[in-house]
Amino acid sequence: MASFFLQKNLGPLSVLILSIVLSVNAQETCHGKALVHGMAKLQCNYHFPNNTAKKSMSVYWQKKRNPTDKDYLEVVYAIYLGEDKTDTINKKYQERSFLEQNWDLRINNITSGDVGEYTCIVFINNRKVYDSFFKLDVFANYSKPKFDHGLSSVMTVKRGDYVDLNCTSGNGFPKPQDMYWELSNGSQPVRKLASFQIQNSSETYTIFSTLSLKVEYNISIRCILVAHHTVASEFQQVIILEDVPPVSHDYNLYIIISAVMLVLITVLAVILIVWRQNKSETVRRRNPNVEMGRRRNGSSRDNHQDQHETLMTPEQVTANGSS
Known part of the structure; x- marks a missing residue:
């Protein structure tokens, strides 16, 4: 019926x-x-x-x-x-x-x-x-879980400090099943449960979760939503401050000073070369007779050498005549 x-x-x-x-x-x-x-x-x-x-x-x-x-x-x-x-x-x-x-x-x-x-x-x-x-x-597919706005993907803390991370995903339907956290320090990831809240806004749901963690070593963290589909956030890197290699300010200063000195030496060398060339040119222009005298002395030495080479002894003359 x-x-x-x-x-x-x-x-x-x-x-x-x-x-x-x-x-x-x-x-x-x-x-x-x-x-x-x-x-x-x-x-x-x-x-x-x-x-x-x-x-x-x-x-x-x-x-x-x-x-x-x-x-x-x-x-x-x-x-x-x-x-x-x-x-x-x-x-x-x-x-x-x-x-x-x-x-x-x-x-x-x-x-x-x-x-x-x-x-x-x-x-x-x-x-x-x-x-x-x-x-x-x-x-309705949930949005990709995200951490608090303004939070950098890399966080530096001191060993033993506590960090509080908030993760949110929304605009989904039906009601989500769970949101958990995944922690990894380079080895097998560890699943960590945390409290979460679900809000129903109009026709969709939004889920929030908060993780409070004491940091003892460098770690990567992400939150994962479980609903009709599974969605994971990007990794949040938490690095202990002592493990961050310190930046040597003295070394950087030494590099800068060395570079400046090299530039100055190069500039001074160029100025010296140009100055010597200009000085030689100026001397030639002011004393043209010196240059002419140098040329004449050179010409006289050449003539004297030629005359010396053309003079022969009487024996050389007799030998040449008999031949």
Whole structure:
């Protein structure tokens, strides 16, 4: 026995109460998933006989308003005796629900409130001939967990200090299952549980978690959200101050002074070379006779050498004559 109550006017009847006793093979419940703000397609899986007159067809898509309330149903879409009855559709689905040619239901702009069990009911001449069920799960992916704003990815502390880290992830649906922390110091990561809070804002959830930790060694930390999907934050590096190699300011100063001195020596060498070249040029311009004397002395030495080479002894003259 099936009993359905459809609110509002369906055709000429102000209230249509369908109380039908009919043996119908039970249909398996189909399942589907959809993302918030996305689209969902719910299958009815019924085909009217070819000789069925359109005016004899009635198709209703309904949804349980409360999973525990089997009698109170919301009309998601309705066709009564071949005509669309959009005025009977619940206001939550107005202009969002559409019936496909194969009687499948399409819902646009999915919200978290669309999660639940839907029923497709088919009548021919007001006689129920078929029904099927579709369970729709709705999801919204959570944001990547993040640490407090303004927190650097590297934190330096003193050995034995306590650090407090806050991690947040939001805009997700359904309610998250857990958020835990993962600690690693280069070896196998260690899972650490911490308290967390969940807030329900409009149609989505936000989760917060706080970790208080005493730092005894360099460590990498990240928080991990567990929901319908698992999302991890970036690593937060916590480094003990004593283990950070100190920067030698004296060494840096020595490098700077050496570089400056090298530049100064180079500049002075260039200035000295240019100065000597300019000085030589100035001397030549002021004493042109000195240069001419140098040239004449050089010319006289050459002539004297030539004359010396041309003079011969009497024996050399006799030897040359006899030859």
